[in-house]
Amino acid sequence: MRNLKLTLAYDGTDFHGWQVQPGRSTIQGALAEALQRVTGSSSIPQGAGRTDAGVHALGQVASFTVAAPIPARNLVIALNDALPPAIRVLSVEEVAPDFHPRVSAKRKTYRYRILRAELCPPFVARYVWHHPYPLDEAAIIAAAALLEGEHDFTSFAAVDPDRSERLAAQEASNLRTIYSSRFERHNDELIYTVTGNGFLHHMVRNLVGTFLLIGRGTLKPADLPRILAARNRSANPGATAPPQGLYLVSVEY
């Protein structure tokens, strides 16, 4: 059996997230269907991260085992013919049998786009969080940098209803290392880019929701160490930012 690594981009708006769910349209489900149609194999592709409903990807990684000796280049073309236009396979490469897109991942990068313009054009409404109200952007930028380093992110983690007991025991620690945590202005958008060795469920959206409270003056950047130290989601007044602004940008191995 060959172990194949697929890199994917998708518009998550019209899907119920990554993970296969009976009777619902999901990225993993659409990919499994296309893989079966093209290769005849009914193995389910594994992903680097389970994006939620409405969340997008520029470089999600999945793996899949297949017996058929189809060249990688032909697989890209055949899979894109079989997939809906909202999901594109960017590349396929053969990897070692022990490669697992989640377990083998060293670093992941996410991006969150906040549109600051008064009006949100219909062509970007699916791809940003529209926030036309006043924000202290300097305070947000200062707060984001405070997260770099190793921290326990329990205060920014949702309870994950899908995570099995076994996985929970294996990954009980909520310690994560953040290598880079930066906001930047790009025209009308305030864009957050964060790279870390792993992320808890809803962590990026909860970080953005908390940064927004800092931008509104409800919290100060100096409140972040206290919120982290509490290791309790209810010690964090920040809401979960909506899914459509979030992108899984890349996964490094």
Add this chain to the structure above:
Amino acid sequence: MRNLKLTLAYDGTDFHGWQVQPGRSTIQGALAEALQRVTGSSSIPQGAGRTDAGVHALGQVASFTVAAPIPARNLVIALNDALPPAIRVLSVEEVAPDFHPRVSAKRKTYRYRILRAELCPPFVARYVWHHPYPLDEAAIIAAAALLEGEHDFTSFAAVDPDRSERLAAQEASNLRTIYSSRFERHNDELIYTVTGNGFLHHMVRNLVGTFLLIGRGTLKPADLPRILAARNRSANPGATAPPQGLYLVSVEY
């Protein structure tokens, strides 16, 4: 009664075109519903042009009569609150009682976006025609310029099932003046922009379909005068280009 002129942008992907149809989601229907909710009036807004299912607008114009003395600026905000994010009101202004968005229009501009890249990113699939195959772009550019001036465009017109007998009698002439007809390359896109005093049903999409045959070498630019002279859609082998690449850019009065 005040006569109000609304300028609108919309993503047409998830609508069955401009025109109200029973049991179907349309731009005119969504706008009528928002206008009724905001102003209490049940008058149906009239549009400058009936865009087809999947066709977008950057500057569609509609008009609407209303008794309520709501300031135009407040109407923009209230209508955008009531409308789905795929439809945005860009401006509202009071106009003379005899203003009609279609009858009063002097010039309209449409744009058609063709993506020439090998892969169509999921975030633009709703907004372009993906055509990754070889094309003689110089021939297309030369052909487009030949259409400027006054011509009978019957060979580029679809039979319009919605047009009433009365309207057909009023507008029996298929003579239209094209002020500008140009293609340009913008990164990976080949973009057609056309301005005229009016357009027949499917005319821009049929023009683009014919230009594509010229780009493939099936037709030559010099075939266009013969196709126009035939005044018969079946004398034109060009297919109707798909709707998602087309934008109603602006209407001038």
